[in-house]
């Protein structure tokens with residue numbers, strides 16, 4: 074099924090040439106909505122393979138954390154729409170100026186790559202289906218109604234239109250299903266205008282559950298406006314079947330050693346969301362001009378718990394073990410601390426500990442310069458993402474995961490009481506730990522500790538986004554403080 | 569309280585063993601579960617659970633064929649046994665299955681109606697007791713549920729089985745019903761659950777939006793329930809005769825003026841019957857300015873007192889175990905026999921054969937001639953009509969399967 078290529082050959086060339094002023098009928102993908110019945114048969118590069126999947130994964134991870142954060146349907150929809158706009162735009166067919174085929178191709182490809190990554194365990198399959206069907210519902214909801222009708226008629230949903238004589242026969246029963254409408258005349262006209270469709274009742278369990286349909290002989294009589302239920306259920310059933318089939322054929326795919334690490338990485342991405350790369354942010358970062366002696370103060374105000382914990386251990390013990398130094402050092406680098414300031418900071422912090430000045434200069438300094446890409450192979454090492462910290466060595470990983478519930482509560486209160494955290498807030502955080510949505514707990518802490526900057530529950534680190542990277546957390550916190558300063562200054566002037 | 573109507577000690581292990589060896593209709597139970605003559609996965613992958621004396625519970629037994637089942641039952645001599653689902657792997661081999669590879673696949677759709685749920689409203693008996701009169705609740709429930717399931721869900725192979733003391737089980741063997749997932753079972757149970765459970769008094773029917781019309785499925789059965797209400801609640805059980813009884817009724821009326829007026833009238837005249845009180849209530853509604861609200865409340869009251877009360881948990885999960893038909897209820901000694909829907913109103917729990925009585929019948933015949941084929945000894949006892957009921961039911965199931973097979977064979 075897959076042909077992955079290493080070199081950048083034959084990318085989306087086909088899409089590009091088609092793009093020139095294509096009319097609707099020319100589209101390879103005539104519909105915006107897709108049931109993903111057939112796998113993509115075009116060649117893809119390994120880069121494209123990974124990128125499409127990562128962009129889609131961002132969206133699905135955000136959808137999942139929306140559920141964990143108990144967002145309403147409308148909130149989830151708003152967050153998802155704005156994320157899709159950034160990472161996975163999918164325009165309607167009428168948007169002739171846009172290369173719709175290449176958007177749809179990316180949508181198609183991304184879905185199938187993630188199927189490979191998520192078919193491997195029952196739990197992943199279940200979560201994937203839930204997130205994908207939420208995405209589908211959101212797109213269905215926002216689809217142009219005419220285009221949606223076209224899509225629906227392009228597929229056999231196995232519903233039987235109820236003819237007029239049958240409709241007349243069950244008039245009273247069908248009308249009674251319009252509980253929602255108050256007056257008899259409203260019900261009458263809605264009934265007259267609606268078409269009804271028969272499906273086996275098991276295809277609309279949610280409508281049966283809520284007694285929203287008329288049932289006769291095992292058939293559910295579904296009014297036209299409820300057809301969406303059938304469509305969504307069908308989407309989930311088909312996807313479930315397809316994932317099971319994929320899971321069975323996966324061992325063959327595992328022979329492709331280039332794909333396996335990518336797939337493993339993707340399925341981990343669900344744990345903690347997909348972070349943007351923060352390694353290159355120092356130039357435009359909110360933390361420009363950070364000097365060594367500012368770090369302690371910043372840690373108290375802006376750092377997520379993982380970095381807070383490392384910082385206080387370093388201050389307390391005048392030491393951090395190798396992985397701690399590495400993770401914390403890369404975080405500081407991404408925050409915008411220059412190599413010279415970093416050396417000053419580490420030297421100061423080690424003072425009073427066992428490491429002599431001499432040893433520091435010989436070993437540690439080299440390592441710091443190395444992590445800045447100034448020694449050895451001069452690689453530009455990116456700071457660790459939440460996903461990496463969640464999987465990695467416990468001692469330097471995400472405390473929301475690695476700490477015992479008791480220790481986590483103590484650490485949170487110690488770190489964030491000055492920023493407004495109260496012990497009554499902890500129940501909620503501990504619940505996210507219990508359900509293993511660690512970064513959701515961290516996001517909630519961000520919201521609580523930035524209440525004084527006007528951040529409300531559900532807003533996350535901005536636009537409802539969840540925490541996916543310690544540097545994203547810190548940068549956003551610094552930004553908020555700056556904009557608050559600007560605001561207060563403005564107020565001073567007004568006074 | 570029901571007492572075994574025989575002097576043979578039905579709870580003695582010997583009596584039970586004899587019952588299993590000579591009377592229990594294993595072949596009929598086998599074909600009912602298996603739906604074909606040769607053993608299929610429906611039987612070989614089916615869980616049986618045994619309750620042994622001393623509260624020992626043996627789960628995940630499975631058998632190659634009916635002989636093996638019978639042998640094991642006679643060996644263990646359980647006080648009762650239960651039937652679970654067909655699993656993906658033979659239950660007895662579940663430990664050697666890959667993780668995640670052992671899960672329930674098919675199972676009869678089952679329902680349980682128990683007298684316990686009627687304790688707040690019945691007046692003739694309480695707790696474990698049951699009499700012919702309170703059976704009226706069960707038979708009303710059976711009529712409504714049976715009709716709803718056949719008419720709305722289209723299932724045909726329904727078998728009602730007396731649970732041996734104070735309730736009734738329903739087993740549905742249609743192919744589509746066997747294949748329902750847990751979620752689908754849950755949806756169906758919710759559709760059929762009108763009266764919310766719980767012992768505390770108060771309104772337990774909340775199926776409409778505001779005071780708008782009832783959902784269509786309930787409108788259809790309301791007429792029938794109104795008749796049941798008159799016969800059973802107003803006359804036979806006389807549910808609103810006592811102060812406690814009519815206060816429970818008044819709690820369900822949302823208009824304080826009406827409540828006050830009725831309370832004044834009823835407390836002044838302790839001899840007013842339930843029927844008279846119901847007439848009073850209807851007269852008040854006629855006068856009231858809130859007719860619509862009160863009429864809706866009236867309908868809800870009828871539902872609350874007569875609509876089947878289900879033990880929902882039994883039905884929702886495929887892997888729920890349910891007592892096998894024809895086992896003996898350890899408390900009463902009565903056999904859990906199938907109940908004929910057409911004659912359910914005349915069903916009398918006290919007349920159901922007990923194991924003691926059956927063994928005695930067997931003794932009588934034995935005096936006349938040599939013991940015959942053990943598997944068909946039931947034919948000589950009063951168990952006969954019940955086993956035949958099961959056999960006829962099984963014949964209808966198998967007939968259906970044959971028809972479907974034939975259709976498939978011809979549609980090449």
Ligand code: SF4
Pocket residue numbers: 377378379380458459462463470471472473511512515540541542543546
């Ligand atoms: S969720 Fe991410 S930022 Fe927050 S503590 Fe864990 S690793 Fe650090």
Ligand SMILES: [Zn+2]
Pocket residue numbers: 692693697698699700701702703
């Ligand atoms: Zn009674």
